[in-house]
Amino acid sequence: MSIDTLKIRRIGIDTYHENVAYLNRECSIYRAEGFQALSKIQISINGTRLLAVLNVVDDDAIVQPGELGLSLQAFNYLNASEGTLATVDHAEAPKSMDAVRRKINGERLDQADFDDISHDIVETRYSKMEMAAFLVATGQNNLDRDELLYLTRSMLNSGERMDWHEPLVADKHCIGGIPGNRTSMLVVPIVAAHGMLIPKTSSRAITSPSGTADTMEILSKVNLTPDQMSDIVRQERGCLVWGGTAKLAPVDDILIAVERPLGIDSQGQMVASILSKKLAAGSTHLIIDIPVGPTAKVRHMRQALALRKLFEFVGDRLNIHLEVMITDGRQPIGLGIGPVLEVRDVMQVLNNDPEAPADLRQKSLQLAGRIIEFDPDVRGGQGYAIARDILESGRACAKMKNIIKAQGANEIDLQPGKLSYPVCADRDGVVTHIDNFQTAKIARIAGAPMDKKAGVDLFKKLGDKVTKGEALFQIYAEFPADFKFATKLAQQNSGYSIGEKEQILQPLIAF
Amino acid sequence: MSIDTLKIRRIGIDTYHENVAYLNRECSIYRAEGFQALSKIQISINGTRLLAVLNVVDDDAIVQPGELGLSLQAFNYLNASEGTLATVDHAEAPKSMDAVRRKINGERLDQADFDDISHDIVETRYSKMEMAAFLVATGQNNLDRDELLYLTRSMLNSGERMDWHEPLVADKHCIGGIPGNRTSMLVVPIVAAHGMLIPKTSSRAITSPSGTADTMEILSKVNLTPDQMSDIVRQERGCLVWGGTAKLAPVDDILIAVERPLGIDSQGQMVASILSKKLAAGSTHLIIDIPVGPTAKVRHMRQALALRKLFEFVGDRLNIHLEVMITDGRQPIGLGIGPVLEVRDVMQVLNNDPEAPADLRQKSLQLAGRIIEFDPDVRGGQGYAIARDILESGRACAKMKNIIKAQGANEIDLQPGKLSYPVCADRDGVVTHIDNFQTAKIARIAGAPMDKKAGVDLFKKLGDKVTKGEALFQIYAEFPADFKFATKLAQQNSGYSIGEKEQILQPLIAF
Structure with missing residues (x-):
């Protein structure tokens, strides 16, 4: 309950979504007020108030007894210059x-x-x-x-909300967990080529070897302002940008920053996170992709169904037309894992290259087809064929080129990392299992996504025959330390199981 | 997965039960490893490992790109000099x-x-x-x-455990929440004068206006080493010291440091906290005091009974003889609230002063009597009379003087704070309710316990007749700012209700 004042000082420490105040242990206010470590204090400057967690400092070089140190976030929030007098007070925990x-x-x-x-x-x-x-x-x-x-x-309601002023704004979202699953980079050009509005915002990798924004960044800029994004979408009917610049559902970003280091993963919070972001982005029609498999986020069909009901319940009440597709999550999608390798797969599909990964092509067409069926003029069941026509005619590829150009094309270098190592089969047989977690971990430790050329290139997928000594996949890296750790990890556990054909887990649903 | 090294640097920031590592944003390791804010990193020096939360620093004066800053706790844990090379690595969350x-x-x-x-x-x-x-x-x-x-x-099992090498080591503990409840300072001399071993460790105030250690500190030193404590207990059969120096159940202290700012208060954690501390202190026989009342921690008899069962269940299985006393928690105990004022009450009881607060005397005798009945030579039902005889004969007072002397007597000044303000009744009637929370809050804001002379002195208790304008209690403070806020708070809400005799809540049990 003090009315004493201290001079504020900017402390160059990024405490990431937490305000921290630094008080010298000899500061008279600290001593008189009986503040305790981890106490919350209230800081006021000209009517602007801030709550901060207290750290006690024993070093005058960091903060002196008459000063109040503020972490970067706290200092920026108060928006006052160094030396401004601030009042410090005991703070109650927030009422909520x-x-x-x-x-x-x-x-x-x-x-x-x-x-x-x-x-x-x-x-x-x-x-x-x-x-x-x-x-x-x-x-x-x-x-x-x-x-x-x-x-x-x-x-x-915690942030801003985009309004596209159109009755149908399409979007798709995968709950994640499947390496190489770059369907958005195919769905967006197909759907936009059909003429539907699909302003796609994507995330960067958090714990995966690449997010759609990381992979798209090989081809074009993704770090666009909401205004730039809006212009591109009006011109091309679609875009593929990073979602971090718009202030959409900011509570979600803050909570994710805490959720991630805790390793908490709740279905309810996932539903709230995805739907709040999509609604804030102005989507009216949404396809949710829930991959199911033994090493996917969702392991059992009953879980997938329960999750689907949750999405439907909340989506219906918040006025978004939402459909859930439960998909095959038994193994990675496509062959490349890591930004550059994934771009190669995507471009092969767009170019109708016979070498293109069939599963990535197929899944993207299914998703795009379902979205195209949101179009009232499309007859139920015709979406897939329309999507395939758009892809095979080259219109999807042309649309993608236009989007890239509009976003600002990057110089493209699809050469993977200069260090490479093949991981080989230790017996004859067929591939019976590929562990999504382990495959992602190897690619990540090889350097993806920070290192765009790093990753894993799969040569064999579920059901493929292999002979002893034949390469299952290749690791790519740019830096020797990363390369060493990734190859060591793959030697310990390649993520592949080789056995008899009967041992292959059948898909849980006819996809 | 790096094998690079950084020079450690001590950062004079006390992050209180959390290891924090500070890395410069330009540090090559930070950039290469893809560490994220709030990531946990593992720091190794010559085989000693430490996990720390990462803070990113933008100020070379705090930590330079080639350095690894360590908060005080982390630096002390590693026990290496500044400039020592440390290896930094990604850390998984702890396995547990x-x-x-x-x-x-x-x-x-x-x-x-x-x-x-x-x-x-x-x-x-x-x-x-x-x-x-x-x-x-x-x-x-x-x-x-x-x-x-x-x-x-x-x-x-997380810490050390004391062993007194005696078959009966008595202790008492109150779950807290009742201002002025300084029974330990009467129970210990009475029980020790009876010849039973009662090595009492107490806490300092966390959220209350005074802990037993704060109040005892008026009379003697309380900050003794385990060895000093042991010597005193062998000589006097009892002591009244602060429990913070022995490493007893250290997990408890760490968890309390987090629990408190969160305001979480779970019955289960309270039971675990109290019993682990008491068992670690070597107690074999324990009385738990659970006050019940509308503004006590436990508000209903059913809660008190459920809590009693929990204490009994755990205590029986960990081999401590445990008895629970459910007591009257409708109002503060005694008259003084705050270290100096509480000492006055305690000394009046010890001196058999006719002015001594009857409730404090009565409750202390009941508790001491129950403990004395742990003595196999005492007949059931005789404990209270024995305790009273010890008190009235002056043996308790003599024992207390010996304990004070053994612990190191302080110069005693029982003069309360120089600023005082009487809070008066606004109508005629009887006192029907005294709010424990509000009374404690007023005393705390007046400066207790940091300011030993601050606090509240009650003139009226439940059932007392008052006339309009008559003083209900007096606020004491040393510092004008504290005084101002405390009187303002009391003017808003004195914590007293005045009404008709029939409105007084009867005790929930015949105490």
Whole structure:
């Protein structure tokens, strides 16, 4: 309850979605107020208030007794110059933490609770610990579907919302987990060539060897402003850009930054995350791709069906036309894993190259076909054939070239990394299993996606015959350290199983 | 997966139970490894390994590109001099986080899971976010009583354990929440004067206006080493020291540091916390005091009974003789709240002063009597009378003087703060309610316990008649800012209700 003031000082530490204040241990305010480490303090400058977690500093070179150090995020938020006087006070936890505690106690929250929580998170009033508490309390089976709807709506309302002023704005989203699954780079040009609006925003890799934005970046710029994106979409009917520049559902980004290091993965939060982002991006019609397989995110058909119902329940109530496709997630899609290798696969499909990976082509046509059937003028069941015609006629390829040009083409070098190592079969047989996790891990450790030319190129897929000593896949890397670790990892566990044909797990559904 | 090295540098920031590593954004390792903010990294120096959360630094004055900055805790843990070369590597989350995730998913954990989690927490492998996740996942009704037993055992085994080499080591503990409740300072001298061993360790205030250690510190030193404590206990049969110096159940301290700012308060964690600490301190016989009242931690008798069963279940299985006393928690105990004012109350009781607060005396005698009945030579039902005889004969007072002398007497100044303000009744009637929370808050904001002379002195208790304008209590403070805020708070809400005699809530049990 002090009314004393301190001079603010910018501390060049990026504390990533958490405001941190640094007070010298000898600071009179620290001593008098009985602040405790990890206390939250309230900082006020000319009516602007900020909550920050307190770190105590024993080094005058970092912050002196009369100063208040602020981490980069906190300093930028207050938008005042160094030396400005700030008032420091005890801070209560954000009010909405009461709702989080009620949730921890097993109560049901309502729309107002979720709105308050989202608002406090966007206003950076939550510490990382408080966000972790919220995520665990609302994780797994702790939200019923009405609460999930409230959460999604509050996340959607936490940021800006795009409006394309068209009745049909198509989009697709895969829940992830399948390496090489670059269908968006085929679906977008096909659907846009059909004339439908498909302003696709994609993510960069978080834990995977490449995100669509990473792979697309080989071909063109992806880091466009919302205005640039809007111009391109109006001209080409589609785009393939990174979604990070628009302020869409910002709560989602903040929560993901905490969720990821915790390794928490809740179905409810996934549904809220995907739908809030898509609705904020202005989508009206959405296909969700849920791959199912033993090393996919969703392992059993019953889980996939439960997830589908959740998507449908929330989507219907938030006025998005949503269809779920459950797909074959038993192995990677295509052959290349890593930005440059994936571009090669995509270009082969677009060019109708007979060498093009059949599974990537097939899956992309199915997804594009389902989206094309959102068009009221298309007869049910005709979407696939239309998509195939667009692809085979070269119109998809032409559309992709136009999109690349509009976004700003990059000079293309599709040569993979200069270090390479073939991983070979240790027996005769057929490929009975390919582990998505292990394959992704090898590609990632080889350097993907930071290192665009790194990755893994698969020579064999499920059911293929192999003889002892024959190469299953090749590792590519640019840097010796990465190369060494990736080859070592692949020697320990290649991710491939070789056995008899009968051992191949059949797809859980006729895809 | 790097094998590169960086020079370590001590960063004078106290990150409180979390290891933080600071890497310059331009550091080649940061760039090459694709570390992300909040990533965990593994730091190795000559075989000593440490996990730390990554903060990215944009200021070469704090940490240069070739350096690895370490927060104080991390630097001290590694025990190497500045400039020593360290290897930095990606770190997986601690293995036991798998168990935390299983718990989040609703599974039951076993003893080995809790042992692994405790071990990883003590070894500082958990980030604050991960601890928050553990606390929420195991909070409230999420642990069954067997899991609570496992948790308690693993916390107990996380640190050292004292052994007094006597068959009966008595202790008492109150679950807290009642201001002025300084019974330990009466129970210890009475029980020790009876000849029973009662080596009492107490806490300092966390959120209350005073802990027993804060109040005892007015009279003597409390900051003793385990060896000093041991010598005093052998000589005097009792002591009243701060429990923070012995490394007892260290996991408990670490978790409390996260629990407190989150405001999470789970019954299961309270049971595990209290029993692990008491068992580690070598107690064999324990009285637990559970105050019940509308503004106590436990509000309903059914909650108190459920909590009692939990204490009994875990205590019986960990071989501690444990009895629970459910007590009257409708109002503060005694009259003074804050270190100096509480000492006055305690000394009045010890001196058999007719002005001494009757409730403090009565409750202390009841608790001491129950402990004395642990003595096999004492007949059931005789404990209270024995305790009273010890008090009235002056033997308790003499024992207390000996304990003070043994611990190192302080110069005593019982003058309360120089600023004072009486809070008066706004109508005639009787006191029908005193809010423990509000009373504690006023005393705390007045400066207690940092400011030993600050606090609140109650003139009226439940059932007392008051006339309009008569003082209900007096606020004491040393500093004008504290005084101003405390009086303002009391003017808004004094915590007292005045009404008719029939409105007084009767005690929930005949205490």
